[in-house]
Amino acid sequence: MKIIFYGFGEINRIIAKKALERNYTIHGAIDIKPELINKDIGEIIGKEKLGVKVHKKLEEAIKEEKPDLVIHATSSFLNITYNQIIECVKNKLSVISTCEELVYPFIKYPSLAKELEKEIKKNNVRVLAIGVNPGFVMDSLPIFLSTVLNRIEHIYIKRSINASKRRQSFRNKIGIGLTKDEFEESVNMKRITGHVGLTESLGLISTALAMNYDEIYETKPIPILSKNKRVVGIKIYGKLLYKSKEVILLEFIASEKNRDTDTIKITGEPNITVSIRGGIPGDDATANIILNSIKPFLNLQEGLRTVLDLLKLHYS
Amino acid sequence: MKIIFYGFGEINRIIAKKALERNYTIHGAIDIKPELINKDIGEIIGKEKLGVKVHKKLEEAIKEEKPDLVIHATSSFLNITYNQIIECVKNKLSVISTCEELVYPFIKYPSLAKELEKEIKKNNVRVLAIGVNPGFVMDSLPIFLSTVLNRIEHIYIKRSINASKRRQSFRNKIGIGLTKDEFEESVNMKRITGHVGLTESLGLISTALAMNYDEIYETKPIPILSKNKRVVGIKIYGKLLYKSKEVILLEFIASEKNRDTDTIKITGEPNITVSIRGGIPGDDATANIILNSIKPFLNLQEGLRTVLDLLKLHYS
Incomplete structure (x- = not known):
């Protein structure tokens, strides 16, 4: 199970640390911050060197080998993350994202959601956004x-x-x-x-x-x-x-x-x-819920998924 | 959606009342108590006559037409309910049961559970037991x-x-x-x-x-x-x-x-x-969880199912 991190700020660093504890393999990361480019991921998160680094662009990070999953954490807003998600999808990569507006995009962005869904299905991958809130406490x-x-x-x-x-x-x-x-x-x-x-x-x-x-x-x-x-x-x-x-x-x-x-x-x-x-707790629980989503996520049908696909028992 | 109630004691009467409010159709009930046999179900639950009654035996209740679902509530113990569940299964009826020991029968009754599972698969139906406890609060x-x-x-x-x-x-x-x-x-x-x-x-x-x-x-x-x-x-x-x-x-x-x-x-x-x-609240919430299980239950794969089949998101 090889994971690539899209964005390597605070949240994805927490997730990367915990992912290592759970024996997931880190394939690499991408970020736009110049001070992070080419740095070893292990060093950034305060551990020993891992031999995998931060790239500036996704295509560089997947040139030699493709990861099994992208964990995406860059922004709360879909107008910022949309092209990043599309980029992953076009590269036939499945994505779990922390983007709050992507947790249920159908109200604020109905047409964007439809477009995204089309691209996801065309490329036969799955995309899910989840977090502690939205994603858990209030829904x-x-x-x-x-x-x-x-x-x-x-x-x-x-x-x-x-x-x-x-x-x-x-x-x-x-x-x-x-x-x-x-x-x-x-x-x-x-x-x-x-x-x-x-x-x-x-x-x-x-x-x-x-x-x-x-x-x-x-x-x-x-x-x-x-x-x-x-x-x-x-x-x-x-x-x-x-x-x-x-x-x-x-x-x-x-x-x-x-x-x-x-x-x-x-x-x-x-x-x-x-x-x-x-x-x-916000950040920590968001990291945990992302990690706990990986296994059930991989069993979901292809498409733009929501937390509701993992939760069939409720008032009905 | 036609429901038959196996056992027409306290819990199944509560469920029957709520099922009517939700516009489910009551197909009949079975019970062994002589004072209930042939009584109209509507009258028993303090409502107007429904034209469907309590039968002594399952075969009588399904002679003319088969229901879509059996809601079973007779006993907490699998050694008592086992033959009742098998009877439904052999008649190609799917069952949601309140039987506590059937909620997760694999520890107390591993071989009985295996036998039951075989019979369920042979008849291509689904069986689930659920309730407020076990089934919700403590699991x-x-x-x-x-x-x-x-x-x-x-x-x-x-x-x-x-x-x-x-x-x-x-x-x-x-x-x-x-x-x-x-x-x-x-x-x-x-x-x-x-x-x-x-x-x-x-x-x-x-x-x-x-x-x-x-x-x-x-x-x-x-x-x-x-x-x-x-x-x-x-x-x-x-x-x-x-x-x-x-x-x-x-x-x-x-x-x-x-x-x-x-x-x-x-x-x-x-x-x-x-x-x-x-x-x-125990009884009331048990009735509610049974009713709320109906729709997701009908989408489950055939077999002996547990609440875990409806709940994919957890520490993993």
Whole structure:
């Protein structure tokens, strides 16, 4: 099982380390950062030399031999990752990606998804995007919990993250320390995205549970301010509405004042409330879910797949 | 979609009511209780007459037309249900059963399971047993949660049931009100079983997560006594050991003094702790999971299936 890493930033380095522990073979990596090109992958992840390196281009990395799988982690946005995924597909490589917008691309990008699907089928490969969120906490876990219900009235999911414990890049991503005006400008310039995935989670839930809806939307990031008017965190909401009634409410909150905890409340017959004390850690769990997807992924039918292909048991 | 109910006791009546709400067609039922024979199913479940009745024998119920599916709920024990399942299979009927020991029969009954499997394949049907426990709380839910882990050291699952809220038949099943001696006699005579399913849950988890083990066992029911020395509840433990170390601990507790709550703690990389406040209600959720299994069940390959066939995403 030979893996190539497309993008060799933080997440793929975590995955590469864990993949080695699980005895997968690393075939190489590609990245555009000049300081990484031609470096040994083992050295980058703080281990002994592996004799495989970071290439600038995919074609260089697969010139001599093809890997069995691409693990792709470059960006949350499909308009950035689209050509990268297509490049792999055209080279007849199957891909597991962390790209949040690719986890369920059919709502934000219906025509792009169709185009991608066509190319994937033409080349007889499989592509799946998955992660801890979207992919688990706010979608596949509540979908699986619905198995014990006979009727669903409302779903509320809250993911609360203690931002004070997180790495600086995450703190920057949510605008910690900015003024309200700086925050709003950063949001408008899409420098602050906070969380990408609420629309995708709503799409997965509504598809799995065959829910009708009139509208699926998410709010912009809303700043949480300290007494001295600096941003200490953000909130984002995602909603699914049917006949003007809220059916799903997703709440993402990351702040210096919040505890790490995930909560899922499903109201219906019966009601169930699930809390994950201490929450599920983001980066680490994303790496784990990617690795745990490899074996079932290889048994999936060719095509553009979603986590729903791996999860047949739910309210139906 | 025409369903026949094999056994028309408490659980199958709940399922029948919910099945009607979901617009499934009830084809009939079979039961051995003389007071039920020839009664209209609608009347038994407190609704209007349905024009279908309870038969004494399966052959009578399928004489004119065959149903699409048998929902079987008669006993927790495979030595009692075995011939009933075989009877359905020989009549080329697929079966979803609530039989606890059939949820994962390969540990307690390896040769019986093989025989059953042979007969099922010969007749080209599918058989699945599932329920809330075994089938969900103590096995498929923790198996699904393992998706976010990279390494599993220990799994602890506690299902705590407030016996004071439960129906009398449940209270009898756990020996409420008996003396310690009466309790022990009842356990030895298998009148008190408390909970059937710990071995089956351990089998499901160890198979899904490819865990090695030297021993899987469950304790007898242990009485919880009040000050005046009467039984107010029971505890049962299930354990999986590898190299003399406990890897999985299942704790089932049902008592008048306990709260309804389910807890799953997985220790490893990372640790996760999930609590279901108020627990998942037993009978009702069993009925729901059976109904929610119907559609995915019909897409399964023929054979003796388990919940693992519906749940491909987990630590792997």
